Amino acid sequence: MATVSEHPEKAAAYIADRSRSRWHDGALWFVRSKRDRMAHSLPEWERLRSTASQIKAHTIANLPEILQQFEANAKARGVHVHWAADAQEHNEIVLEIIRKQNATRVVKSKSMLTEECHLNPHLEVNGIEVIDTDLGERIVQMRGERPSHIVLPAIHIKKEEVGETFAKYLGTEPGASDPQYLTEAARQHLRSKFLEAEVGITGVNFAIAETGGFVVCTNEGNADLGASLPRVHIACMGIEKLIPRLVDLSVFVRLLARSATGQPITTYTSHFHGPRPGCELHIVLVDNGRSRIRDSDEFRSALGCIRCGACMNTCPVFRRSGGHSYDAVVPGPIGSVLSPAADTKQHRSLPYACSLCGSCTDVCPVKIPLHHQLLTWRQQIASQGLLPVSKTAAMRAGSMLFQHPRIYALAGALGRRALRWLPKSWIYNRANPWGLDRDLPEPPVESFRSWWQTNRQGTSVDEGMKSKEAKNGK
Amino acid sequence: MRVGLFVPCYIDQMYPDVAVATLELLEGAGLKVEFPAAQTCCGQPMANTGCNDAARPLAARFLDLFDPFDYIVCPSGSCTSMVRNHFSDLVGNDPRLASIQSRTFELCEFLHDVHPVDFSGNRFPFRVGLHQSCHGLRELRLGGDSEQMIERPDKVRSLLAQVQGLSFVELQRVDECCGFGGTFAVNERAVSVAMGEDRVQDHLEAGAEVMVASDMSCLMHLWGLISRQGSPLAVMHVAQVLAGRSPSVSVKNSIKPKAGNVL
């Protein structure tokens, strides 16, 4: 079992480099602004969102039937369909297909599912070379990192750093940071890998039950090369990627690119409907905890996620703390919903890495109520006893105080007086995390309730006040 | 008609003038306002932390205290949203809940929708940066947000827009969160402070003299940063602006010597 990871510490470490954090925030805000302009350009935007959300709700409700329909139609097209209950089974299935080909070289385009299953290390320890062909993924792969964002995997890396990485691994000019030059170098490098590869692995953006086909969207065309040059194509997908009909696809394709990068459509939207002559096409359908989410009333709609990444781009916490601070395959708001479902204890700090601003909920193209689900996670974490005792105790103490108005009023008066009279060093120290960077408000002499008593006495209907007034002989 | 004044605990204790200003606005509109003084806190800090057991008795107290009123008005979007959107998690089986929820209003919402008040006689000759608080915006829908493509009347802004001499500065990020988020401000201090600093910077760059918001909690956090930086930016609750306070007075939290001071 993995150790508990705490978001606040990792976030603080990233933010300590204020200029990097600002730069990261600016880069993602730029993407979100593009998304806003694109969404604005479609008068039917909100209708598309509602439709997408309804289609997904329907799909999730009828998932078993829709999956069977897909399997039957895909098989009829000559596709090998595999089922994996969990990550391990998925990895074994993929390895076995590769082994049957006596293959050792694999190219892989972007797939969050294979990240989730940790496919690369599994193949590598079994002597298989896996090359990620998405440019951003290739960069993080060379650097031995994991993607920090599901759509922009290398968004945390500056172009100068990409230059350093390429100089080391691809022999480019040291100090070069021109994106055009670096991209060309990566292109040449990847081309040779494409030509050598014996098996191509891709993800799946949408699988269509009605046709048995599926769709992969990329901006670099790398999935098309990976699926077309090698003789064998393995497509790995979570079981939630289904949509019922081909007509439904139009709704999602229009929402996906606009939400993800602010493009009207991804550069390549490729449809696969069976193997090429003499070649093989495999599809691996993976559960890995998805059925469990489907069974929960609170989180079911999170399965509608189309992995556009818009919630990450809009999230003010993600933008400043960086994707790695989440210590999860899927970071950001949706990751903070999905990760605790996989391991609540390990990811218990993620639902709290959120100011509950609600921006993710309103940006999500399939209308997942993300910030409400994060609040629900907090309730579950608290009721499972996974909150630090200091927090639950403080909340209980606060509750007791607030249940007794007189004690509350007294405590307030004492607190305000203390703030006025205590030496600054007693107030501004390590024990007061608020005061490390922020001044406390200047405490007023009088609370509102005491002002009310003096200025509006007699108009109150409150019982507590009445008895007090009686005591005062009024 | 009986209006119950719902004063969030931190306003009661730390920003009483915001409550007085709210009271002046409601009374100025000819309403009979009462303050049930046994009220304390609606339970939001506990509920937001997930500690529903600790929040439940506070929500129940709220129902007991405010049930007699025709309207319940609160100068905070976040506390109003707690009652309207989150009490059902706590006291969902209480038969009084739905009715109380429908009678509970955020101040600007009340002055805009329920009991319209004309502020065109007021003067406030300052450049104002409007900080749209998230709960007001995305939970109460006091205005349209930048994520959704839905036109909505901007209730806070349209009240302020009536005031003579008041001009709005335009921010780069019109509805970015300030980073307060209740216990988030302490739990995720680094992120919270970074968000707040960026928010303040946006207002300064836009040339604001006064940052105005409908939630004093956001302003408490932002003022804390402004004060630490020594920036020349005042913060005011929208109720204070509408009630005719001047920026110099409102910086001090204490209540003005005499109530009823419309400019």
Ligand code: SF4
């Ligand atoms: S939760 Fe919504 S916004 Fe976030 S990645 Fe999924 S579809 Fe996109």
